[in-house]
Amino acid sequence: MSNIAAIIGGGVIGGGWAARFALMGWQVRIFDPDPEAERKIGEVLDNARRSLPGLSDTALPAEGAITFHAELADAVAGASWIQESVPERLELKQKVYASLLAAAPSDAIIGSSTSGFKPSELQEGTSNPGQIVVAHPFNPVYLLPLAELVTTAANSAETIARAQQILRAIGMYPLHVKKEIDAHIADRFLEAVWREALWLVKDGIASTEEIDDAIRYGFGLRWAQMGLFETYRVAGGEAGMKHFMAQFGPALKWPWTKLMDVPEFTDELVDLIAGQSDAQSGQYSIRELERIRDNNLVGMMRALKHQDYGAGALLNETDKGLRDQNGTVQDFPDIDDLTKPIETVSRAVPLDWTDYNGHMNEAKYLQAFGDATDRFMWIVGCDAEYIATGGSYFTAETHIRHLDEIQAGERIRVETICLNGQGKKMHLFHQLWAGDRLCASGEHILIHVSLETRRPSEPTGVIPQRMAAIHDAHAALERPEGVGRYVGAPR
Ligand SMILES: NC(=O)C1=CN([C@@H]2O[C@H](COP(=O)(O)OP(=O)(O)OC[C@H]3O[C@@H](n4cnc5c(N)ncnc54)[C@H](O)[C@@H]3O)[C@@H](O)[C@H]2O)C=CC1
Numbered sequence: 001m002s003n004i005a006a007i008i009g010g011g012v013i014g015g016g017w018a019a020r021f022a023l024m025g026w027q028v029r030i031f032d033p034d035p036e037a038e039r040k041i042g043e044v045l046d047n048a049r050r051s052l053p054g055l056s057d058t059a060l061p062a063e064g065a066i067t068f069h070a071e072l073a074d075a076v077a078g079a080s081w082i083q084e085s086v087p088e089r090l091e092l093k094q095k096v097y098a099s100l101l102a103a104a105p106s107d108a109i110i111g112s113s114t115s116g117f118k119p120s121e122l123q124e125g126t127s128n129p130g131q132i133v134v135a136h137p138f139n140p141v142y143l144l145p146l147a148e149l150v151t152t153a154a155n156s157a158e159t160i161a162r163a164q165q166i167l168r169a170i171g172m173y174p175l176h177v178k179k180e181i182d183a184h185i186a187d188r189f190l191e192a193v194w195r196e197a198l199w200l201v202k203d204g205i206a207s208t209e210e211i212d213d214a215i216r217y218g219f220g221l222r223w224a225q226m227g228l229f230e231t232y233r234v235a236g237g238e239a240g241m242k243h244f245m246a247q248f249g250p251a252l253k254w255p256w257t258k259l260m261d262v263p264e265f266t267d268e269l270v271d272l273i274a275g276q277s278d279a280q281s282g283q284y285s286i287r288e289l290e291r292i293r294d295n296n297l298v299g300m301m302r303a304l305k306h307q308d309y310g311a312g313a314l315l316n317e318t319d320k321g322l323r324d325q326n327g328t329v330q331d332f333p334d335i336d337d338l339t340k341p342i343e344t345v346s347r348a349v350p351l352d353w354t355d356y357n358g359h360m361n362e363a364k365y366l367q368a369f370g371d372a373t374d375r376f377m378w379i380v381g382c383d384a385e386y387i388a389t390g391g392s393y394f395t396a397e398t399h400i401r402h403l404d405e406i407q408a409g410e411r412i413r414v415e416t417i418c419l420n421g422q423g424k425k426m427h428l429f430h431q432l433w434a435g436d437r438l439c440a441s442g443e444h445i446l447i448h449v450s451l452e453t454r455r456p457s458e459p460t461g462v463i464p465q466r467m468a469a470i471h472d473a474h475a476a477l478e479r480p481e482g483v484g485r486y487v488g489a490p491r
C-alpha cells in the first residue's frame with residue numbers, strides 16, 4: 001500500500017484533507033480546476049501547520065510532499081486513498097466518480113466528503129462500487145478527528161477495515177455508519193439545529209449571536225466532551241436515563257420545536273441571517289475567525305487529552321501509534337546511543353503554550369523540561385509499573401535559563417545529560433533546542449522517594465544499574481555551558 005493520497009476538489013474541505021494527510025506524512029496529489037486552488041490550499045496548510053502538530057506530545061512524521069496536477073488521472077496515479085470533495089451536487093459527483101474509476105488504481109479506496117448523499121447514490125452505475133465509501137469529515141478536517149465512514153453491502157469487509165486503519169493512522173476517528181441514510185448521523189443533527197435556529201431568527205425570538213451564545217455558554221461545552229446521551233444520563237440525576245426519559249418524554253408532544261416545518265427559503269430570510277451574522281462577526285476576516293476557532297479547538301482538545309477522554313483519548317492513542325512507529329527498542333528503550341545526550345522530547349509547540357507576548361510562555365519551558373524528566377525516568381525504569389510499587393522521584397531543585405523565544409508551531413527537542421545518577425540522586429541538565437537555536441536550559445535535581453513514607457529512599461529494580469550506565473557514559477561528555485548557574489549569576 002502506497003502512502004499517496006489524492007485530493008479531488010481542494011476547497012474548504014479538500015484543503016483540510018490535504019493538510020491532514022500531508023502533516024501525517026502522506027504524499028498528497030491535488031486535482032482542482034480552480035486557478036486559485038493552490039493559494040487557497042496554501043492558506044489552509046498555514047493554519048494546519050500552526051495548530052495540528054501541537055496537538056501531539058510527540059513529533060509528527062516529516063510532512064509529505066504536496067503536488068498539484070492538471071489532470072485527474074495524474075493525481076490518482078498510485079494512490080491508496082482518494083478523497084473527493086467537489087461541490088455538493090449529485091450529478092457532478094457521479095460524473096467525477098465515472099472519471100475516477102476509469103483512472104484510479106483498482107485497490108484504492110475512494111472516499112466522498114459528501115455532507116448528505118448516501119454511498120449507494122455515489123456507487124450507482126459505477127464499474128467498481130465497492131471502492132467507493134462516504135468518509136464525511138468536519139471542518140476543520142486537520143483538527144476535528146471525526147469521519148463518518150458510511151458503507152453499503154458493496155463494500156467488502158477488507159475495504160472497510162483498510163479504510164478504518166488508514167483514517168486512524170492519520171489521527172482521525174472513523175465512526176462506521178453501517179446503515180446509510182440521507183445526511184448520515186451528524187448532519188441530521190446539524191440540520192435539525194440549523195432549521196430551528198432559522199425559525200428563531202426569522203420569528204424574531206433570537207439573534208444569530210444570542211443563538212450562538214446559547215450554544216457556546218451551555219450545551220455546546222457539554223457536547224464537546226460527553227455528547228448528547230451521556231450528558232442526558234447525567235442530567236437524569238441518580239435515577240438515571242429512565243427518569244430523564246420519563247420526565248422529558250411528554251415534551252416530545254409539546255411545541256418545543258418546529259422541526260416538522262422549514263421556513264420558506266426567501267431572499268429576505270438570507271438577508272436577515274447574513275445581516276445579523278455580519279453584525280456579530282463581521283469585524284473578523286474568515287482567516288482570523290479560523291485562527292480564533294483553531295486556538296479554541298486546540299485548547300479544548302488538549303484539555304480533553306489531559307483527561308484522556310473522548311477526542312482527548314483518541315489524541316493519546318494517536319501519539320502512542322506515532323511513538324511505536326518511531327521507537328527504537330534497545331537494552332534501554334528510546335536510546336540508540338549513550339555517548340551523546342539523550343533526546344527526551346521532540347514535538348511542536350501547541351497554540352495554547354503561547355501568551356500575550358506572542359511567544360512560548362515561561363511556564364511551558366518547565367512543562368517541556370518536566371516532560372523530558374518524565375521520559376528520562378521512564379528510560380531508567382521508573383515507569384508506571386515501578387511507581388505502582390511505591391517508588392518514584394520528587395523534584396527538589398530547578399534552575400531554568402531562558403535564552404531565546406519560541407513560537408507556536410515551532411518544532412522543539414530536549415536533549416538530556418545525566419550529571420549524577422548515583423544513589424538516591426538524579427541530577428539532570430536539559431537543553432531545549434529549536435532547530436540549531438539553543439532556547440533554554442533546565443538543571444534539575446530529583447531525589448528518589450518512597451511514596452508511602454514520602455521520605456528519600458534507595459531506588460530498586462533496574463534503576464541503579466541503568467542510572468549508573470548512563471551516569472558513567474555521560475561523565476565522558478563535555479560539560480554543557482550553564483551547569484551550576486544560579487539566578488543573577490553574570491552571563
Ligand atoms: N464546507 C463544509 O463545512 C463541509 C463540506 N463538506 C462536503 O465537502 C464537499 C466540498 O465542500 P466544500 O469544500 O465546502 O466546497 P468548496 O466549494 O469550498 O470546494 C469545492 C472545490 O471543488 C472544486 N471542483 C469543482 N468541480 C470540480 C471537479 N470536477 N473536479 C475537481 N474539483 C472540482 C472547486 O474548484 C472547489 O475548489 C461537499 O460535498 C460538501 O458537502 C463536508 C463537511 C463540511
Ligand SMILES: C[N+](C)(C)CC(=O)CC(=O)[O-]
Pocket residue numbers: 114115137138139187190
Ligand atoms: C453545513 N454542512 C452540512 C456543510 C456541515 C457538514 O457537512 C459537516 C461540518 O463540518 O459541520
